[in-house]
Amino acid sequence: NAGVTQTPKFRVLKTGQSMTLLCAQDMNHEYMYWYRQDPGMGLRLIHYSVGEGTTAKGEVPDGYNVSRLKKQNFLLGLESAAPSQTSVYFCASSGPGTGVGRNTEAFFGQGTRLTVV
């Protein structure tokens, strides 16, 4: 009963390095989301996907790219990491097929703590 799984859980990057965060869900959800959470602030939406092969920008998309090649996976990429991207990243999924706004449950992963030095 895995739910939403994020890898890795922790990572330290040097400025300018690249990396990919992986989110996997086993609930056959259509919608998937990437958020970041910074101290003193609520979760902010980076990118989201409403289905396999589709992605869209959220509130704070700059510096990130995403891909949803398979329904169960949602990848978040940092091409050239910056210290401002130091944060805790959460992935979430919801479904089936009707989205969060239609009263369907959203499930979150355990988070990835990223530090860019």
Add this chain to the structure above:
Amino acid sequence: KNQVEQSPQSLIILEGKNCTLQCNYTVSPFSNLRWYKQDTGRGPVSLTIMTFSENTKSNGRYTATLDADTKQSSLHITASQLSDSASYICVAPKVGGSNYKLTFGKGTLLTVNP
């Protein structure tokens, strides 16, 4: 502008006591309102989801109320336990086209002391 405001920002209570957390929202059009609990270092977990027509909804010792006229919601915790120490986040999905995005408040940090 953040469309969800929560109060208080933080709260400290003794184990066994009750408490009430507040959430004011301005999200429009309104779809539903959710309360999440987030333990330190972990992802948020849903406590309740309330639709426009629901005034009260309970989940164990957690009871959420919703006043759609005043756009206010509250989360009441009864007989608090140490494990209730967490951030409680009010969430109001923003309806936009066929996509639905969650607008998160900053949350209320609750500390339950023995």
